[in-house]
Amino acid sequence: MEHSAPIWLTYGFIYLTAAVLAVPLARALGLGAIIGYLGAGIAMGPWGLRMVSNVEDILHFAEFGVVLMLFVIGLELQPKRLWELRRPIFGWGMAQMLACTGILFAAAWGFGFSWRVSLIAGLGLALSSTAVCLQIMSERNLLRTPSGQAAFSILLFQDVAAIPILALIPILGAYKAAHAAHADSHIWLQVAKTVGTIAAVIIGGRLLLQPLLRWIARSRTPEIFTATSLLLVVGIAMLMTQVGLSMALGAFLAGVLLADSEYRSELETNIEPFKGLLLGLFFMAVGMSIDFGVILQSPWVMAAMVLGFVALKAVMIYGLARVMKLPWRERPVFTLMLAQGGEFAFVVFQTAAQYKVFRHNVSSMLVAAVALSMLLGPLLLVALDRLLLRRFAAIKDCDDLPRAEEISEPQESPIIIAGFGRYGQIVARVLLSQGMTPTILDHSVEMLEVARTFGYRVFYGDATRMDLLRIAGAAQARVLVIAVDSPEQSMKIATQARKHFPDLQIVARARDLNHWFRLRDLKVQHAEREVFESSLVSAQSVLELVGESPEEAQRITARFRQHNHELAERMYPHYKDQTQLIAVAKQGRQQLVEQMANERAQALAERRQDHSPSQAGQP
DSSP: OOOOOOHHHHHHHHHHHHHHHHHHHHHHTTOOHHHHHHHHHHHHSTTTTOOOOOHHHHHHHHHHHHHHHHHHHHHTSOHHHHHHTHHIIIIIHHHHHHHHHHHHHHHHHHTTOOHHHHHHHHHHHHOOOHHHHHHHHHHTTOTTSHHHHHHHHHHHHHHHHHHHHHHHHHHHSTTTTTTHHHHHHHHHHHHHHHHHHHHHHHHHIIIIIHHHHHHHHHTOOHHHHHHHHHHHHHHHHHHHHHTTOOHHHHHHHHHHHTTTSTTHHHHHHHHHHHHHHHHHHHHHHHHHHOOHHHHHHSHHHHHHHHHHHHHHHHHHHHHHHHHTTOOTTTHHHHHHHHHSOOTHHHHHHHHHHHTTSSOHHHHHHHHHHHHHHHHHHHHHHHHHIIIIIHHHTTOOOOTTOOOOOBOOSOOOOSEEEEOOSHHHHHHHHHHHHTTOOOEEEEOOHHHHHHHHHTTOOEEESOTTOHHHHHHTTTTTOSEEEEOOSOHHHHHHHHHHHHHHOTTOEEEEEESSHHHHHHHHHTTOOEEEETTHHHHHHHHHHHHHHTTOOHHHHHHHHHHHHHHHHHHHHHHGGGTTOHHHHHHHHHHHHHHHHHHHHHHHHHHHHHHHHHTSHHHHTOO
């Protein structure tokens, strides 16, 4: 008797296999996880291997990944911080929507489409992909940068704007005449539902969620707390769907309301795995949804449509970035992230076809254009990284440079500090306490502003540039402190300094042991691993808390420090031979264990001898 696997098990196997194969391959090629997911979706979909057919249902289900992502982001954004962002959200967000909609409307109308088709097409194409943008910002650690905050504000406004866009479509549709008498009442009813639902989420979140989570936590059942976390997001998503609002917006509000909760970290930990998998499924579903039949019917029209609307949006968004005075190096990524289409455009165009604002073939073309743009966006960012951003470091003069105090006159301090983050600040404070004023270099405008707030004089510039190092006084200085975050940038600075200023002594921050080895290759003798000493201090505290005397805890950590330095020196000649390196490390670790055990045994024997009867003077 033959047995077949249930459909959910078959699809689960297909999705997980595709993700496991495609994403690591895409990352290995330097394309990023999003491209891997999209490529896997295309391969599995109706125009690939045809493993999956019900793409629409999968896309609706996978949208829950976007909902979970916004819930997690809301957990990290306290209500006070959200209130501070109200102006960027409704200011820059509205500016982006109006500017992009306006130029896209004008382009469509210029090509002969009716004003109704042009307006809905412009509104739908003006939206950006929340899922793709937030994933890109997360991968690149951009969420806390000025461009990341601006992009997030615009995306949040777009989620809010989706409500009136959907309410507008029936009014513009073919049923307008039949329902004209009820149009006004429908709009006001929708407004009342929107305000009431958001108020219910806010008030209910404040009054009910905290006691509910506290009661669940008392059960001391981890899986029930996980179920409660998911139930919370699912429940709010259902509530939003019932009144025609954005599920993602409701989840985001719930997250913000719980940002001050003592259960915030637990909720985030429970949601994170589901968010990642469902978000990956969402990107795969987008790849499956690309209708290559429509594309192949009019390939040149489709290419012109995709490149045209992305280019028009890019022009408006880059102009907005300049008006917002975003750092010039962040503007290209900010522009490309928001220039692509968004997943909510699928809903807008399908609804517009349903209400006969335009024909189904137009809707299919627009949906395919948006899906292709979501595939094209991450690819353009990869090209941007490889072609443009690498050249930024070599640009000396630019009209768009931030107004920072770039070093221009030769300096004479005997000490130069490259990098003014947490590490460089501590070094500088110690020197300043002794009356020594170092020349400090940093290429972050934001860091310069913070430094000036506290009274430091920091020069703007990239320390990998030879001309800048020379002006900073490297030829006369005695010490160069390399305190930058990036190991690659650190190696560039050290290489330049060794080549052009051989008498300059270098003190460097090493990210890890491998970075320390590479610095040693450049004859940098004073390289310190950034967390090594602080970790030893913590280890000493742990030893004291479990019963060791402060003196003994200090002796143990000092012994470990000495042994670790000796072991690193022994490992250094072999660090390019992974097998030999691991063998030396294991041997050294075992030697330390045996040596410390012998010392403990010897100390115990000495204590026993000190307390023996003969030593005490007894008969």
